[in-house]
Amino acid sequence: MSAVMEQQPASGSLRTNGDFIKLWTGQGISAVGTQVSTVALPLTAVISLHATAGQMGLLNTMQWLPFLLFALIIGSYADRLRRRPLLVIADIGRALVLGLIVTLAVTKVLEVPLLIGLVFLFGVFTVMFEVTYFAYLPTLVDRSLLVPANSRLQATASVAQVGGPALGGVLVQLVTAPIALLADAISFLCSVTSLLLLRTREERRPAPPAGEGNLHRIREGLKITYRNPFLRALVGVAASYNFFDEWILTLFLLYAVHDLHLHAGTIGLIISGGAVGAVVGSVLTGPASRWFGLGGALVISVSVESAVMLAIPFIPALRSYTVISLIVVYALNGFGVALSSVAAVSIRQSVTPDALLGRMTASYRSISYGAIPLGAAAGGLIGQLFGLRNGLLVGAAGMLTTIAWVTFSPLPKLRTVQDAEAAAMGKEVPAGAR
Numbered sequence: 248m249s250a251v252m253e254q255q256p257a258s259g260s261l262r263t264n265g266d267f268i269k270l271w272t273g274q275g276i277s278a279v280g281t282q283v284s285t286v287a288l289p290l291t292a293v294i295s296l297h298a299t300a301g302q303m304g305l306l307n308t309m310q311w312l313p314f315l316l317f318a319l320i321i322g323s324y325a326d327r328l329r330r331r332p333l334l335v336i337a338d339i340g341r342a343l344v345l346g347l348i349v350t351l352a353v354t355k356v357l358e359v360p361l362l363i364g365l366v367f368l369f370g371v372f373t374v375m376f377e378v379t380y381f382a383y384l385p386t387l388v389d390r391s392l393l394v395p396a397n398s399r400l401q402a403t404a405s406v407a408q409v410g411g412p413a414l415g416g417v418l419v420q421l422v423t424a425p426i427a428l429l430a431d432a433i434s435f436l437c438s439v440t441s442l443l444l445l446r447t448r449e450e451r452r453p454a455p456p457a458g459e460g461n462l463h464r465i466r467e468g469l470k471i472t473y474r475n476p477f478l479r480a481l482v483g484v485a486a487s488y489n490f491f492d493e494w495i496l497t498l499f500l501l502y503a504v505h506d507l508h509l510h511a512g513t514i515g516l517i518i519s520g521g522a523v524g525a526v527v528g529s530v531l532t533g534p535a536s537r538w539f540g541l542g543g544a545l546v547i548s549v550s551v552e553s554a555v556m557l558a559i560p561f562i563p564a565l566r567s568y569t570v571i572s573l574i575v576v577y578a579l580n581g582f583g584v585a586l587s588s589v590a591a592v593s594i595r596q597s598v599t600p601d602a603l604l605g606r607m608t609a610s611y612r613s614i615s616y617g618a619i620p621l622g623a624a625a626g627g628l629i630g631q632l633f634g635l636r637n638g639l640l641v642g643a644a645g646m647l648t649t650i651a652w653v654t655f656s657p658l659p660k661l662r663t664v665q666d667a668e669a670a671a672m673g674k675e676v677p678a679g680a681r
Contacts, residue, residue, distance in 0.1 A: 250266050258441050261396060266387045266447045268584030271399060274443025278407035280434025281400040284345070285514045286415030287427035287501050287607030294511070295352065295424050296359045300501055300635065304627015307497050311623065313370040314616035322378050322609020323464040326602060330383040333375055335442050340372035342435040345428045352425030378612055382604035385596055387447055395533070397592045402529035407522070416515025417542035464606060471603050472610035478598065480656035481591050484549060487649040493619045494626030494642035495556055502635040507564045528585030535586060543659035546653055552583025553649045
């Protein structure tokens with residue numbers, strides 16, 4: 248049976264794109280819920296279940312391990328099937344898992360091993376959403392508008408980070424950590440509603456040629472990811488950063504509670520500091536790309552987000568000084584992460600054909616997100632063996648390797664995403680590029 252590809256998204260202003268606005272709204276609500284869980288889920292393990300550093304490492308490992316195990320195969324299906332139904336299924340699945348965690352906690356049945364298993368299942372649905380989501384956006388938005396579209400989505404996520412962790416900390420103190428997870432479950436259902444309201448028609452995709460199985464399709468996704476010099480450099484940057492960021496995050500919550508003697512609400516406030524920086528970074532992505540070129544902005548942002556984390560293990564436990572210092576550190580880190588993320592996502596979407604977006608994203612995520620469980624496991628192990636502060640110091644020093652990945656790559660030469668697209672097509676990069 249013949250099939251046609253999805254219709255070309257309309258060009259023009261994002262302000263008049265009703266479907267993008269619906270997606271933007273739904274993801275904004277979901278982002279707030281996710282930030283509540285950023286605080287509530289690990290504190291469920293630390294405070295309610297008294298998890299050790301090793302168990303926290305295992306918990307974070309299992310949340311991200313599905314990216315290593317399932318991203319490639321899910322990416323293959325994301326390029327064969329309609330993408331919106333996959334997004335709906337993923338969000339419903341995540342809402343159900345969080346609801347089950349709350350139910351088990353309220354009935355006093357939840358234990359660390361059971362929580363770890365449910366977090367793994369939650370991670371499977373997260374893989375389905377993440378791989379499909381980045382491939383789905385160009386269905387709604389013309390490629391010429393990808394940078395402003397991604398900037399708006401990132402800015403909204405960053406705004407959610409401002410209040411989300413603080414809200415999560417307050418909810419943990421008021422209703423306990425497990426019950427606070429209900430906020431995230433509800434936010435996923437709001438995301439489902441926004442997806443169901445989209446009107447842009449996503450047509451059935453062509454059936455793959457006879458004899459072309461999933462293994463062949465997975466190889467195609469791997470090929471474009473690791474042969475394209477820009478994608479290859481970006482995946483190296485992301486994997487290095489994510490490995491050490493998760494290492495630090497795994498130990499920081501324990502360090503903040505046990506060594507710095509901070510309360511849940513204070514921890515949420517500190518993490519919210521990163522969101523304030525992220526809002527600024529998202530808003531300045533366009534201007535920074537014009538001032539320094541897209542590649543120059545990447546070098547600056549990656550350097551800031553990585554180097555600043557080295558300050559964490561040297562901040563003393565002096566109450567107000569401690570809190571203010573940590574807020575500044577996370578604000579600078581958030582600024583760099585937001586700016587570099589918008590630039591990186593826009594480059595990836597621009598240089599990849601639509602028919603390969605799902606598989607490219609899967610290949611990319613299998614490495615970049617696959618590094619997260621390894622970082623969590625390594626951080627938990629080192630923290631268990633040598634202490635939380637020493638573990639943080641080693642992880643922060645290791646994060647500096649991320650700067651080398653972006654500096655010694657073709658990325659600093661780019662001025663615009665069009666330069667990367669031209670280079671990917673074998674064309675000469677315009678003279679204006681660095």
